[in-house]
Amino acid sequence: MENNKSFFWPQGILIVLLCLTGTLGIGLMMLVRANTSKAQNNQHIKINEIAANTGTQQRIEKFKAAMLTTWQKEAQAKGIITDVPSRFQGATIKFATLPPNQKVIALTFDDGPWPKSTAQVLDILKKNNIPGTFFVVGQNVKNYPDLTRRIVAEGHSIANHTWHHWYHHMNAQAAAYEVANTTDIIFKTTGVKSGLFRPPGGIMTNGVVSYARNNKYAIIMWSSDSIDYSRPAVPRLINNIFKSAKPGGIVLMHDGGGDRTHTVQALPEIISRFRKQGYKFVTVPELLEMQDQQQQLAAIK
Numbered sequence: 001m002e003n004n005k006s007f008f009w010p011q012g013i014l015i016v017l018l019c020l021t022g023t024l025g026i027g028l029m030m031l032v033r034a035n036t037s038k039a040q041n042n043q044h045i046k047i048n049e050i051a052a053n054t055g056t057q058q059r060i061e062k063f064k065a066a067m068l069t070t071w072q073k074e075a076q077a078k079g080i081i082t083d084v085p086s087r088f089q090g091a092t093i094k095f096a097t098l099p100p101n102q103k104v105i106a107l108t109f110d111d112g113p114w115p116k117s118t119a120q121v122l123d124i125l126k127k128n129n130i131p132g133t134f135f136v137v138g139q140n141v142k143n144y145p146d147l148t149r150r151i152v153a154e155g156h157s158i159a160n161h162t163w164h165h166w167y168h169h170m171n172a173q174a175a176a177y178e179v180a181n182t183t184d185i186i187f188k189t190t191g192v193k194s195g196l197f198r199p200p201g202g203i204m205t206n207g208v209v210s211y212a213r214n215n216k217y218a219i220i221m222w223s224s225d226s227i228d229y230s231r232p233a234v235p236r237l238i239n240n241i242f243k244s245a246k247p248g249g250i251v252l253m254h255d256g257g258g259d260r261t262h263t264v265q266a267l268p269e270i271i272s273r274f275r276k277q278g279y280k281f282v283t284v285p286e287l288l289e290m291q292d293q294q295q296q297l298a299a300i301k
C-alpha cells in the first residue's frame with residue numbers, strides 16, 4: 001500500500017501541473033484575444049475619429065469660404081474692396097492704353113486735403129458734374145477728416161500719397177509705415193480701401209514704391225503734368241497739360257501742399273477745353289477698368 005502511494009504521488013503532481021498549465025494557457029489566450037479585440041476596437045475608434053475630424057475640418061473650411069465670399073460682397077457693396085483690376089496690381093501706370101476714339105481723361109489732385117483749396121476744387125468739379133481722383137496725404141486726412149469724407153461722398157476716388165510726403169530714402173519699416181498707415185486712416189475715415197498709390201514727387205527709388213508694389217498697389221503716375229507746384233501763370237499751367245494730353249491720359253494737378261490759387265483759377269478752363277475736344281472725364285479706377293475690358297476683348301478676338 002505504501003508503494004502504491006509512492007507511485008500515484010508523482011502522477012498526481014503531474015496531472016495537477018498539466019491542469020494548471022492548461023488553465024494558464026487558456027487564460028493567456030483569452031487575455032491576448034481580449035487585448036487584440038480592444039486594439040482593433042481602438043483602431044476603429046481612431047479611424048472614426050479621424051474621419052469625423054476630417055469631416056469637421058472640411059465643414060469649417062466650407063464655412064470660412066462662404067463667410068469670406070459674403071464679406072467680399074458686403075465689402076464691395078460698401079466700397080471697401082480694392083479698386084484695382086488684378087492685372088494692374090503691382091504695375092506702374094502712366095496712362096491707359098485705349099483706342100484713339102475713346103476720348104476719356106482722368107484729372108488727379110495731389111497733396112490734400114487742404115483747407116480752402118480742396119473745397120474750391122470740389123466745388124468746381126461738382127458744378128461741372130465730373131469726377132476726380134484725389135491722392136491724399138495721411139497726416140492731412142487725420143487733420144481734415146470732414147474734407148476727406150466730402151471727397152468720397154461727392155463721388156470721387158481717393159488714393160494713397162504716403163503719410164508725410166517725404167522724398168528722402170526710407171528703410172523698409174519707414175516705407176511700410178508711410179503707405180500702410182495712410183491706407184488705414186483713409187479706410188477709417190471714409191470706409192474706402194484704395195489700391196492706388198502715387199509716390200511723392202514721382203520718386204521711384206526711396207523705398208515707398210517698393211513696399212507698395214510688393215503689396216499689390218497699382219503705382220499711378222501721369223501723362224500730363226501741370227507743373228502747378230511751381231505756381232506758373234494760369235495760361236502756362238493750362239498749356240502744360242494740353243501739350244501732352246491724349247485719350248486715356250492721367251493729368252497731374254495739386255489741391256494741397258501750398259498755395260493752389262492758380263490751379264483753382266485754371267481748372268474751369270481746363271474742363272471746358274477738354275470738353276470742346278470731345279473728352280469725357282473718368283476716375284483712375286474707371287480708367288483702369290476700361291483698359292482691362294479692352295484687353296479682355298483683344299484676348300478674345
